[in-house]
Amino acid sequence: MTAAVSLVLAGCGSSNDGGGGSRNAPAGDDGKLVGEQEYLSAPCPEPAVKPTQKEFTYWSMWTKDEPQGRVLQKAFKCFEEKAGVKVNVQWLGRKFLTQNVAPALNTDTVPDLIDQDTSQVKAAVVDAGGTQGLDDVYTMKIGEGDKTVKDVIPSVLYDIPQNKDKDGKFFGVPYELLSNGWWYDKKKQKDFKEPKTTDELFAALDKAKAAGGAIAQDGDIDFYNAYFLTQIAEKYVGKGGIQGAVEDKTGAKWASEPGFLKAAQYVEKLAKGKYFIDGWDAGKFPQIQQRWADGEAAFLFVGSWAPSETREYLGKQGGGASIDYGSFQFPLPEGATHDTIEFLPVVWSVTKKAKNPEAAKAFIAYFTNKDLARGIPAVGDNLHPRAELPVPDDLKQLNAAFTDTKKEKVVFMDSIDSLVGGTYVKNVFYPLNNDLLKGKITAQQFIDQIGPKTADFWKNQG
Known part of the structure; x- marks a missing residue:
């Protein structure tokens, strides 16, 4: 993926409802969505925290020329200008945690600051003891009077088990959030109505297939393929249900919980219906x-x-083609009781061996300032956790789904990709799910195989 996205959440509840509360405030109260040049040329805000350390090293999940890369370059320039701190950055791209950070953990050549989604950070770095707690960052002022990080970042986004290390400390501070959904072009489907039932969804897919093509899917991305099964399974088993099946070392829960077979049957219907182009x-x-x-x-x-990825593609193609983005969620299947929507925080983390942790933490607080944070929607065409920042038009429907307090919020794939260093999904879940989505096995065969393979996986762990 070439651009992470952040979304405004509401009504998600947590063990600590301090700070941002339940996030029911509407987004977009802080004025218009500024353009990129206006953002980049705006004055730098004053930092509330000026560290004694005068530099730190940041290894980035972004590339320099990506929208987020341009936003961060502005923030680095401001931090050096206002706080006297130089940021030594390496733009490494999405795979840097496993290719660069993890191999460096046992050396003295580690960055001070890293970023990625919580599941990947946990799998590659946190479980290896490679991060330090950031609870103190949440109490830091951000340069807006007495406001602190926890005053503007809702606790529903960070006070979650997936953002805690083995000592119960927060290892990440969110600055973007990911979600997923169905996308379509409103210009090409002017009479389209969001499906409210499974039958309505498949009717829409049938109509699209008859017209030439229903679903585009990059089948070489394992976790993209997994979204279908996990989305539906979560609606039957709820938050924590899939993770519970994975962590059952007997593997029996995959068969004993009927919702998993129903979800697999849903995916089998997608495969057999030949809806994918x-x-x-x-x-x-x-x-x-x-x-x-x-x-x-x-x-x-x-x-x-x-939207940001496909718009970038069309722009490079030339010709003036554009998309009027619409989105919707999977309807609640018959018999399912959990009206879920997935999310995944992208977070800042500070390494355990950081030589300049004070400077790195001060920057995290500084980047939370709204004058810098607004670059996420302004330049990246994405949303920021701060509810008062504007919402890009492309994401308003998705944002509305998140601010629906009736929806149950679940971390992507119930965070099973963060378990055991990501080895369970790699060796057990992804291969079977790919076979199911490609029509190579039936739903029943999926259930018959994943239970015993889960048990074997845990036996091999020792």
């Missing part, structure tokens, strides 16, 4: 997503970074 499982990301942008399929199910 030809070549979906033979392409290389982002080829199939780009085919959706070109109009070869009606729907795309992927993360909420879809």
Whole structure:
């Protein structure tokens, strides 16, 4: 994925409702959505915390020329100008945690600051003891009077088990949030109505298939393929249900909980119905997503970074093509009782061996200031956790789904990709799920195999 996205959440509850509360405030109260040049040329805010350390090293999940990279370069310039702290940055891209950070943990060459989604940070760095607690950052002032980080970042976004290390300390501070959903072009489907039932969804898919193409799916991305099954399973078993099945070392829960078979049957119906466009499982990301942008399929199910990625693609293609983005969530299947929506925080983390932790932590607080944070929607066409910042038009429907207090919030894939260093999904879940989505096995075969393979996985762990 080339651009993470942040979303405004509401009514999610947590063990500590201090700070941001339940996030029922509407977004967009802080004025208009400024343009990129206006953002980049705006004066730098004054930092509330000026560290004694005068530099720190940051290894980035972004590339320099990405929208988030441009936002961060502005923030680094401001931090050096206002706090006298130089940021030594390496733009390494999405795989840097496993390719760069994890191998460096046992050396003295580690960065001070890193970022990625909580599941990846936990799997690659936290469980190896590679981060330090950031509870103190939440009490730091951000340069807006007496406001602190926890005053503007809702606790529902960070006070979650997936953001805590083995000592119960927060290892991350969110600055963006990911979600996922169905995407379509309103210009091409002017009479489209959001499906409210499973039958209505499949009717829409049937209509689209008859018209030339229903679903575009980059089948070489394992976690993209997993979204279908986990989304539906969560609606039957609720938050923590999938993780509970994974952590059952006997593997029995996969078969004893009927919701898993129902979810697998849903995915089997997608596979057997041949709703995915030809070549979906033979392409290389982002080829199939780009085919959706070109109009070869009606729907795309992927993360909420879809608008920024596909708009960038169309812009490079030239010709003036554009998409009027619409989105919706999976309808609640018959018999399911959990009206869920997935999210995943992208967080700042400070390494255990950081040589300049004071400076890195001060920057985290500084970047939370609204004058810098507004770059996420202004430049990145994404949303920031701060509720008062504007919401890009492309994401207003998705934002509305999150601010629906009736929806149960679940971390992406119930965070099973963070377990055991990510080895369970790699060795057990992803291969079976791919076979199911590609029609190589039935729903019943999926259930019959995943239970014993889960048990074998845990036996091999010792």
